[in-house]
Amino acid sequence: MIQPPEEPGQVRLDRGRARKTGAVATAVALAFLWVAAGASRSVVFPPTSLAGALVRETPGDVATFFIELLGHWALRLTTVAALAGAVLVGAEALVRTARRDRLRPWLAGAVLGIASAAAAAVEPSTRMSAPAMGAVLVVAAALYALLAGHLYGRTHDDARVGAGELDLGRRRVLQLGSGGALALAVGGGVVGWFLRRMGGPDRNVPIGEPIAPATLPPRGSFPEVAGHTEEVTSAADHYVVDVNLIRPTVEVDGWTLTVDGEVEAPLELTFEGMQADFDLVEDYSVLTCISNEVGGPLVGHSAWRGVRLADVLDRVTPRSSTVDVVFRAADGYTDSIPLEVAQDPAVILAIAQNGEPLTRDHGFPCRVRIPAIYGMKNVKWVQAIEVVDVDYKGYWMRRGWSDRAVVKTQSRIDVVGGDEGPVAGAQTWIAGVAWAGDRGVSAVEVSTDGGGTWNEAELKEPINDEVSWRLWAYRWTPERAGDVVVMCRAVDGTGEVQDPTVTAPHPAGAGGYHSVTASVA
Numbered sequence: 001m002i003q004p005p006e007e008p009g010q011v012r013l014d015r016g017r018a019r020k021t022g023a024v025a026t027a028v029a030l031a032f033l034w035v036a037a038g039a040s041r042s043v044v045f046p047p048t049s050l051a052g053a054l055v056r057e058t059p060g061d062v063a064t065f066f067i068e069l070l071g072h073w074a075l076r077l078t079t080v081a082a083l084a085g086a087v088l089v090g091a092e093a094l095v096r097t098a099r100r101d102r103l104r105p106w107l108a109g110a111v112l113g114i115a116s117a118a119a120a121a122v123e124p125s126t127r128m129s130a131p132a133m134g135a136v137l138v139v140a141a142a143l144y145a146l147l148a149g150h151l152y153g154r155t156h157d158d159a160r161v162g163a164g165e166l167d168l169g170r171r172r173v174l175q176l177g178s179g180g181a182l183a184l185a186v187g188g189g190v191v192g193w194f195l196r197r198m199g200g201p202d203r204n205v206p207i208g209e210p211i212a213p214a215t216l217p218p219r220g221s222f223p224e225v226a227g228h229t230e231e232v233t234s235a236a237d238h239y240v241v242d243v244n245l246i247r248p249t250v251e252v253d254g255w256t257l258t259v260d261g262e263v264e265a266p267l268e269l270t271f272e273g274m275q276a277d278f279d280l281v282e283d284y285s286v287l288t289c290i291s292n293e294v295g296g297p298l299v300g301h302s303a304w305r306g307v308r309l310a311d312v313l314d315r316v317t318p319r320s321s322t323v324d325v326v327f328r329a330a331d332g333y334t335d336s337i338p339l340e341v342a343q344d345p346a347v348i349l350a351i352a353q354n355g356e357p358l359t360r361d362h363g364f365p366c367r368v369r370i371p372a373i374y375g376m377k378n379v380k381w382v383q384a385i386e387v388v389d390v391d392y393k394g395y396w397m398r399r400g401w402s403d404r405a406v407v408k409t410q411s412r413i414d415v416v417g418g419d420e421g422p423v424a425g426a427q428t429w430i431a432g433v434a435w436a437g438d439r440g441v442s443a444v445e446v447s448t449d450g451g452g453t454w455n456e457a458e459l460k461e462p463i464n465d466e467v468s469w470r471l472w473a474y475r476w477t478p479e480r481a482g483d484v485v486v487m488c489r490a491v492d493g494t495g496e497v498q499d500p501t502v503t504a505p506h507p508a509g510a511g512g513y514h515s516v517t518a519s520v521a
Helices: 015-039 046-057 060-070 073-096 105-121 130-152 157-161 168-198 271-277 309-316
Strands: 256-261 267-270 280-288 299-308 324-329 334-338 348-353 367-369 382-388 410-416 428-435 441-447 470-476 482-492 514-520
Touching (some): 015 073, 046 073, 046 105, 073 105, 267 309, 428 482
Antiparallel strands (some): 256 267, 299 348
């Protein structure tokens, strides 16, 4: 095919260079959006809003496959993919909107702005302000267009140099511009990260005193073992797992909790009103993730303060047709529990952890705390409760995870022999922790021969007999050098021994004994 002759002075579009320029301009625009989203609670970050929507709508089999394959890296890699996809779209937009070998960065910026608005619109959080979001997107689109046009060098000077060629000075300008743009993108990302870490909701809110504060009871002596789990888990050290790429920020001002559905008297509560209308209770309990592996770290034990869900339900009077109580969160997440579980006095709408208002990561201003059930049903950022006459399937239930989600009896080894490791003929400690939902722990046994024989460990008296975990320790004197397989198993408060059957976390929680191979010197 014969190519038409170029007009004098015309410069053919260098698509490769245009894509690189578009990628750099997109990175800078994204950095600006990231900073804006971190600085303002009325602005969201479009790539992660879209990625979050895709995560929420991912079919169950697919979601489960990636969770089992990648664990909690699945969400992190989704975030990376969202950002990489945004950069690629921005790079391609600059090329696709070109006409007659001339870039039209303002058109590309407008297209990207509209696409970003559509992505932001799927954000389930109610915090986003359309005017604020629109203004930020206009600035981001303009920033993209100005930078793309400048970096590509659309001036007539390029034509004088010759088609497809840049002089050394222009190359240096492009390199400096690209480097500066990338530095701005990276710097903006870092600033945005710090803004998010330092930001969050205003947690300077009133927390009332419970009718019976949770305190550490006087107990007998228990060995102090270096490396042993702390009995009380701080909010900072407590595990955090949810479906969000960016966790929602919910302010007490404007927050209400609605309770409706199959009830006689629907109710709406404010943060202060909930504390004024109902008794505050507090106790220590375990919270663990259903995706926790045997011996894993996704478990914590804190003092939770709030109002009994049963008291709230009594006020609204569920109808006789009620089957489930559904919790709806500010991030769009939903889950449910049967009415009989919801009426257990141990189930509370928590507003404080260890005497302080909840953190954003743990569900500020209000979350559900259900000791008997895995964490996925302990919904965070709860803003609505609906009483329904059907067996409601929540986010993870629709993806094949257990609807009952009852916490299994589990035990974990934290320490075998201390920092120096076990030495033949020398006394040392094996220590860990055990929990069993709301059934309590009555005994822990330890094996130092791979399960051939078992010996009872010493237990620390629990803070709460039923819903607390128990620290355990076993005094051990290895007989000879070599590798030793150490195992543990717990007995719950009903006398049921921990199930040795090895199971994956999906669909109802991991099972089996935790084992550690120790090298005896």
